[in-house]
Amino acid sequence: MIKRFIPLLLLLLFVVPYAWATHIVGGQLYITQNPGNYYNYNIGLTMYFDALNGNPGAEDQFVNIYVFRKRDNVAIGWLEAPKLERKLVTYANPQCGISTLQTYMITYGSTLRLEPGDFNDPQGYYMVWDRCCRNGTITNIKAPGDAGSLFYLEFPPLVKNGTAFSNSSPVFAPIVGDYACVNSPFFFDFGGKDADGDSLTYTLITPMQGYSDKGNPSAPARGSSGYPRLTWQDGISVANIIPGPKPLSVNKNTGMLSVTPGSVGLYVFAVQVDEYRKGQKIGTLTRDFQLKVVDCPKMEPPKLLFKPAGKATYYNENEIITIKKNDPACFEVIVTDPSVNQLVKVLGSTVGQSRDYFNLLPAEFRTSIANDTLKFQVCLDECFVTYDNRPIHIQLLAEDESCPVPLTDTLNIYIRREGGDNNPPAVTTSLEGNYVHVTAGEPVTFTVYGKDADKDSLALSGRGRDFNMNDRGMVFKAVNGRASIQQTFSWIPPCNARKGDTLIVDFKAEDLRCEGNPLARSAPVYFVVDQSPNTPPAVTTSLTDQEIVYTIGSGEITFDVLAADPDTNVISLGGSGRGFDMAALGMQFAGKTGVRNVTSPYSWSPECSVLQGGAEQVFYIDFVTRDKNCAAATDTTSVKVTVKDNDSQEMPEFPNVITPNGDGKNDCFNFHDLPDDNCSNQFRDVAIFNRWGKQIYYSKDKSKDWCPTNISGGYYYYLIQYTKKSYKGGLTVLR
Structure with missing residues (x-):
């Protein structure tokens, strides 16, 4: 379990002296499960340390993480977590590194056992790490060199409603050490993943300061319902933590940060990550970090241009390009970039399809002069074909080597290309036509065929038009094969099908030669519901009298229960005791299902225990039959069984x-x-x-x-x- 909580006064007497320095860049706490392990949890923190301006003596060899009960802020215990790893934070593009920005990512942690009985308060718990001081050159807060840093994490109880409650805090990828440029858009992925599948929401907040300061940089943490926050510089708030043409914002669903900063500086910020399960908040944590904004050389993005064959003007993205069957399979696109000796990469994909069916030749270039214009080809495969007059959407992306992140341009091209030599498949049925008249309870069965003249791989499937086939009880399993395939369709129309209703099922055969862009043909079948009178089922027994009087010890009660339905519907037969469990009393009766007629035997040899100390007991047994195609069509018969004790105990006359x-x-x-x-x-x-x-x-x-x-x-x-x-x-x- 967590190490015993030491009273604050006592801990102060033994606290190890820490060096004071401005070194903390950011970080967050974590608690994750160790499934199947005696030491069932990992607890620790990830801390980002200023590798250039931080005092090496301030790099702690271990940290103390304190745990409190959320309901009343009572201390539960503390954990001494040793340093596990230290490594330099990398850049998205290592060539873009600058000498004034270097950060270590330091991980502290320990594996331990938490007992569920010690963490069962319904309002949950929280842990904190409180340490001074932040980086002294931060721009957007007052007195940054004297500002402490408090990491905060709430976690739910380990037991809820008497049941173990499993949860791990979100896990985050290492932060990249990139910087932003003045008046240039910048994006920063601050999102995490949750091992339990919980949903995460992200909100910008004012970072927590805690109670540590220069004079006491690593005092034991205190429990609180509202920790102190940093003090923003005048004119700064959560709405413009990093001011500029587009102040810092966070996507609440993904954690993606975006900003177009207006001036150079070092800006601290914090994001609160809330964890939800089934709509209920179960945890939260804060993540601190800081972003450096520098005055970068002016960079211009590349530009993609496309002039369709026979056109005098460049392509307008609202156009649809038509490529005929015998036209060349390749066309030319150009890319320009204002910078000299700039590597430009071109990527491409089709939107909304699992395969691209085209390639780019070549895929990257290096400019040799300013505004160099380079050419590449987009070549379409034979499977790049459009069907049903719908164009295929190609998206091309050009990106350069600009720092700190590549600048890009996107070109969207819509192409309609006529089909090649691939013949469409055929889909037919064993029906005489495509209209079928159906009656409730009367089975409908036929075969659906798919055939391809090119002997390609095929997929055969069915889909209800504006309804789900499974919901209506229609059975048709999708099937795959080559050249020629078939599958059986079956359906017993339910009794609630109304006369005059028409249900349409589209059976589709797909030619799978081109995965992700199949050539398909469909054939509809119309099911027309005729008048469907339904006769309810009936249930009876083989007894001449539905009331049985039984004396203990007089043998076995036996009779048959019979259910019948003049229709061809499937019926079920079952039995239940009024206020008692038939099997628990030793009654033998098995529910059954069948068509038209169903019979099931009943037997019972009552014992004294059923009298519960009385002279007699009465039992009512209800036998019910249901038309499984018509939920409202049922019938019930009841049998009354009176069980009595044997009271004829006359003593015989003995000889004298x-x-x-x-x-x-x-x-x-x-x-x-x-x-x-x-x-x-x-x-x-x-x-x-x-x-x-x-x-x-x-x-x-x-x-x-x-x-x-x-x-x-x-x-x-x-x-x-x-x-x-x-x-x-x-x-x-x-x-």
Whole structure:
């Protein structure tokens, strides 16, 4: 678990002296799970350190991360996390590095065990790291060299509603160390990924300052519902953290930062990342960083231009270019760039398709003079063909080597190209026409065929027009093959299909020679619903009387339950007890499904336990049949079973004399005629005593009679005991 929380006063006595310096660039805390591991969590922080202006002595070898309960800010504990890694932050384009900007990314962390019982408060917990000081040359805040930095992270309880709640904080890629240029657009990916699939939202905030300062740069953190924030310079706020023609903003869904800064400087900012699951916020963290803005040499982006064949003017992106079947497959595009010795790369893709089916030759150039004009070809493959008169959208992108990020230009070209030698597939059915008259409950089955004259690979599928086939119970599984394929369509129209309704299913065969741009043909089938009267099903039993009176011990109750439907619909038969579980009482009955007629046997041998100590109990069993094609068509029959205890326990008349002389007549005192047990009164034992009260016979088995052979004649007494009653009397034995 987390190391024991040490009281603040005691911790101050032992705190290790830290060097004070302006060195903190930014960073964030993290907590991630270790599934299947005894040490089930990783906790730590990623910190960005000014490698040029920071005091090396301020680079901590470990950090203390403090954990508090959110509900009342009570301290839960603290963790000493050692330094795991230090590395230089890279640039998106390493050639664009500048000597005044160098940053280390330092990772601290530790693996530990968190006990769910220690972290079950419904409002959750938060952790903080509080340290001074920030970079002293920051432009947009007051007294930056004396400003502390507080990283903050909220996490949910490990148990919610008695169930383990798994969660990891978002994970972020290492930040690139790029800088921005005055009056030039700049983009910065500040987004993360969540291992649990939770959604993330991003908001610019004023960075937290915490309680550390020059005099106490690494004091133990305090719990708080509102930590101090940095003080902006006059005229600066969250709305213009980095001022300029387009102040700093963040995309709330992706975390992409964008800015067109107006002046040079070093600007600190923070983004709050909120974590949501099923619409409920479960966590939050803050990410700090700073962006350097420099006065860069004026750079101009490349420019893409295209002059269609036979045209005197350059292409307008609202045009559609038509390329006929026998026209050349390649056309020429030019790119210009104002800079000398600038490498220009050209990329291309088709929009809305999984394959491009074209290539660029060559794909990169280097300018040799100012405003150099370079040419490249766009060559279309045989699969670059348009169908149904719809053009294909090509997007070309040219990017140069401008710093800190490449400048680009985009050209969108819309091309309609006539088909080549690939023949379209054919799709047919085994129906006589494309209209089918259907009746509720009456199965419809036919075969759909796909065929390709070129023997290409095919895909055959079906789709309801303005409805989902599965929702209507239509069965048609998509199938693939080569040259010739087929698949069966089946459907039992439901009873709620209304007369006069028409449902349209489009069956499509796709030629897959060109993956991502298939050549397809469709054939519609129209299903016309005729009058569909539905006869409800009926359920009966083989009993002559639906009321059964049963005495415990009298054998087994058995009968059959029968369901019938004159239509050809599928029906189901089931049973349920009113207020009790049939199986739990030992009743045997299996639900069944079938067409027209369904039969299922019922059986039960009630035991004393069902009486629950009473003399009798009544049970109602409902047997229900349903027309599975018509949810409203049902029928129910009920059987009443009254279970009674056996109360006919009359004691037989015993003889008062026996003559055990071996002649086979009246030799024994017979017990086998004793009354049967019932649920409330069961046989216990029988005993016989002589006239002086000495027991001479005892048995718990009433099936065994007393046949004395070695006792003298005289008068004897018997005692017969049941659980609730006892019987006694006298008996003379004659020799």
